[in-house]
Amino acid sequence: xxxxxxxxxxxxxxxxxxxxxxxxxxxxxxxxxxxxxxxxxxxxxxxxxxxxxxxxxxxxxxxxxxxxxxxxxxxxxxxxxxxxxxxxxxxxxxxxxxxxxxxxxxxxxxxxxxxxxxxxxxxxxxxxxxxxxxxxxxxxxxxxxxxxxxxxxxxxxxxxxxxxxxxxxxxxxxxxxxxxxxxxxxxxxxxxxxxxxxxxxxxxxxxxxxxxxxxxxxxxxxxxxxxxxxxxxxxxxxxxxxxxxxxxxxxxxxxxxxxxxxxxxxxxxxxxxxxxxxxxxxxxxxxxxxxxxxxxxxxxxxx
Amino acid sequence: xxxxxxxxxxxxxxxxxxxxxxxxxxxxxxxxxxxxxxxxxxxxxxxxxxxxxxxxxxxxxxxxxxxxxxxxxxxxxxxxxxxxxxxxxxxxxxxxxxxxxxxxxxxxxxxxxxxxxxxxxxxxxxxxxxxxxxxxxxxxxxxxxxxxxxxxxxxxxxxxxxxxxxxxxxxxxxxxxxxxxxxxxxxxxxxxxxxxxxxxxxxxxxxxxxxxxxxxxxxxxxxxxxxxxxxxxx
Numbered sequence: 001x002x003x004x005x006x007x008x009x010x011x012x013x014x015x016x017x018x019x020x021x022x023x024x025x026x027x028x029x030x031x032x033x034x035x036x037x038x039x040x041x042x043x044x045x046x047x048x049x050x051x052x053x054x055x056x057x058x059x060x061x062x063x064x065x066x067x068x069x070x071x072x073x074x075x076x077x078x079x080x081x082x083x084x085x086x087x088x089x090x091x092x093x094x095x096x097x098x099x100x101x102x103x104x105x106x107x108x109x110x111x112x113x114x115x116x117x118x119x120x121x122x123x124x125x126x127x128x129x130x131x132x133x134x135x136x137x138x139x140x141x142x143x144x145x146x147x148x149x150x151x152x153x154x155x156x157x158x159x160x161x162x163x164x165x166x167x168x169x170x171x172x173x174x175x176x177x178x179x180x181x182x183x184x185x186x187x188x189x190x191x192x193x194x195x196x197x198x199x200x201x202x203x204x205x206x207x208x209x210x211x212x213x214x215x216x217x218x219x220x221x222x223x224x225x226x227x228x229x230x231x232x233x234x235x236x237x238x239x240x241x242x243x244x245x246x247x248x249x250x251x252x253x254x255x256x257x258x259x260x261x262x263x264x265x266x267x268x269x270x271x272x273x274x275x276x277x278x279x280x281x282x283x284x285x286x287x288x289x290x291x292x293x294x295x296x297x298x299x300x301x302x303x
Numbered sequence: 304x305x306x307x308x309x310x311x312x313x314x315x316x317x318x319x320x321x322x323x324x325x326x327x328x329x330x331x332x333x334x335x336x337x338x339x340x341x342x343x344x345x346x347x348x349x350x351x352x353x354x355x356x357x358x359x360x361x362x363x364x365x366x367x368x369x370x371x372x373x374x375x376x377x378x379x380x381x382x383x384x385x386x387x388x389x390x391x392x393x394x395x396x397x398x399x400x401x402x403x404x405x406x407x408x409x410x411x412x413x414x415x416x417x418x419x420x421x422x423x424x425x426x427x428x429x430x431x432x433x434x435x436x437x438x439x440x441x442x443x444x445x446x447x448x449x450x451x452x453x454x455x456x457x458x459x460x461x462x463x464x465x466x467x468x469x470x471x472x473x474x475x476x477x478x479x480x481x482x483x484x485x486x487x488x489x490x491x492x493x494x495x496x497x498x499x500x501x502x503x504x505x506x507x508x509x510x511x512x513x514x515x516x517x518x519x520x521x522x523x524x525x526x527x528x529x530x531x532x533x534x535x536x537x
Contacts, residue, residue, distance in 0.1 A: 256487055263491055263508070266499075 009165070010084035014065035017092050021057025025050060028103070046106025049099045056095060064088075064143075072159040076176045080153065083146035090139035097132030101125035161291050162284070168196040175284050181219060181272055184281035185212040202292055203299075208285055214278040216271040225262040229255050354507060361511045365518045368481075372522055375474040376529060383534060385466035392467070392534030395460055397451065401531050404447045405523065408482075411440035412520040419513055425501045431493060437516070438489050441482055448479050471530065478526055481519050488512055 006012065028050040031037050041047060064087075072078045105125045110117065150157055162175040170187055171178070173195045191197060202208055236251030238244075351359075383392070414436040421429035452472070455461065462472040492512050495505050 260491055263495065268504070 010079070010081055010088060011065045011069035011165075013085060013088045014061050014068065017088060018057050018061035018065065021053055021061060021092075021095065025053030025055075025057055028053060041106060043111050044106035045102040045110045045112055048112050049102035049106060052095075052099050052102075061091075064091075069165065070171075072157075072164045073162075073171055073174075073176050073178070076159055077150065077154040077157040078159055078164055079150045080146050080157065083142050083149055087139050087142035087146055090135055090142060094132050094135030094137075094139050097135055098129045099132075101129045101132075161287060163195075168193040170195050173198065175287065179280045179284075181217045181277065184214060184217075184277050184284075202288075203295060206292075206296055208289055208292065211282075211285065214274040214281065216274050217277060218269045218271050221268055221270055223262065223265075225258055228258045232258065353503070354510070357507045358510055358514065361514055365514060369518070369522070372474070372477065372525075375470070375477055376525065379470040379474050379530060382466040382470040387465035387467075389465040389468065390458075390460050392471075392531070393536075395455055395458075396531055396535055397454075398531075398535070400447055400451055401527065404444050404451075405527055407440045407444040407447070408520055408523050411437045411444070412517055414440065415513055415516045419509065422496070422501060422506065422509055427496070427500075430496055434489060434493050434496070438486055438493075441486050441489070445479060445482055445486070448475070452476075471534075475526060475530060478519065478522055481522075485512075485516055485519060488515070 028046070032041055032047060032050055068079050068084055102125070105122045108119075108121055108125075110119070110122050159176040162178075163172040164176075165172070170183075170189070173187065174182060187194060187198075198209075232251045232255035234251075236248055236255065239247030239251055414433045418430050418433035418437065421433055455468075460468055462469045489512065492505075492509060495508065499505050
């Protein structure tokens with residue numbers, strides 16, 4: 001991000017939230033690693049606050065950043081920014097309102113997993129933490145509403161170019177959702193930001209690279225084998241747990257039979273003909289060309 | 304703005320000695336309609352040959368399997384002396400039986416290797432014979448292991464007796480389960496070689512089976528050392 005012009009879209013907010021929260025969690029972790037401090041803090045709510053700082057900041061925030069970022073690539077439409085930002089700010093605020101007081105109660109000697117407590121000193125802190133839970137529930141509601149609203153408004157949120165974030169890596173070079181074969185021709189990668197380079201070059205030369213020679217692409221055939229084997233493995237597990245030995249035998253037999261049936265297949269791939277590849281890729285090139293022309297017009301106009 | 308470019312394909316030969324990044328079609332003739340065993344990449348070149356990709360993927364599976372085994376080994380290393388007043392490894396293990404099991408498994412790896420040699424020269428008889436001997440040795444291994452387990456359980460030293468025995472049955476049993484699954488796979492492979500012959504896809508599966516069987520051998524060496532030899536010393 002250093003030296004960049006940062007745009008505060010929802011995934012970026014989640015990433016920034018992750019950085020700050022994770023760093024705080026890491027620093028309180030350092031405290032726990034100091035034996036004299038740990039002697040007091042071990043198994044206290046300070047520890048609970050610490051690992052939530054790490055795991056919510058480190059896993060959950062990052063997962064939400066990724067979800068919002070790649071959602072359009074997978075489903076072809078963006079998630080609503082307004083509800084996404086509301087979800088982020090409420091989660092961030094709610095998180096700190098819940099867990100900062102727990103650091104305090106931990107320092108005041110509150111251990112975790114108490115069945116009940118009668119220490120008046122802790123009450124105000126725990127009340128604040130409860131208020132934080134209410135904020136986080138609102139945040140979770142925002143997440144659900146975000147998805148519902150985005151599905152409803154998917155036509156307005158449609159990702160027409162396949163590159164909603166002006167991305168730098170190759171996945172954004174495909175349309176959203178990508179074709180089954182991903183890339184019509186293997187892209188040449190010369191650096192860390194291949195798609196950015198391609199876009200730069202297209203703008204410099206004012207045109208897309210020449211149309212490649214399309215060749216048929218072999219794709220693995222879909223197979224329900226994994227699902228069916230898992231089904232019989234589950235039956236086997238059920239039989240083992242409840243000691244129904246005949247069921248174990250049945251489950252194992254059919255799981256193995258499914259494997260043999262699968263292993264016996266002669267055709268495990270199908271070819272997408274060059275014509276079809278060309279048709280799909282020309283559509284993509286058409287979209288990209290329109291986008292490029294629009295971009296060039298924009299650059300020609302005086303600022 | 305496009306992911307597709309048609310630059311001439313240029314690679315200095317010195318940085319790709321095994322020609323993994325090159326198009327197999329330029330070098331290898333079609334193998335008589337038996338299915339291509341090389342790159343299906345397109346444009347100028349492509350990914351490595353299927354043979355390499357399949358083996359690579361299978362190695363990743365094997366490594367994940369080894370990660371699982373290492374967790375079981377770690378548990379056993381910790382619980383080895385937790386006999387809860389029950390019998391220790393020294394009292395339970397029968398070195399002669401373990402020696403026979405080890406010989407069976409090591410020999411079976413050798414015959415499994417022979418099957419690769421036979422398959423590479425497309426010799427149906429010797430391939431089948433080496434695979435059959437591999438299977439019989441594997442079965443013998445399993446029979447001795449089952450006998451060991453049965454003797455131990457009959458003498459009251461079952462997995463419920465102590466933490467040591469729980470971890471013992473878990474790690475040795477897990478290996479035994481792998482060998483059993485391997486035997487089922489072996490039977491399937493013998494049938495495939497017999498019916499389908501040495502086509503590319505069957506050869507790749509034979510390669511994977513070989514890798515699997517040899518890794519089971521490696522794991523047994525670790526079991527033999529950590530569970531039996533070091534357990535005997537306790």
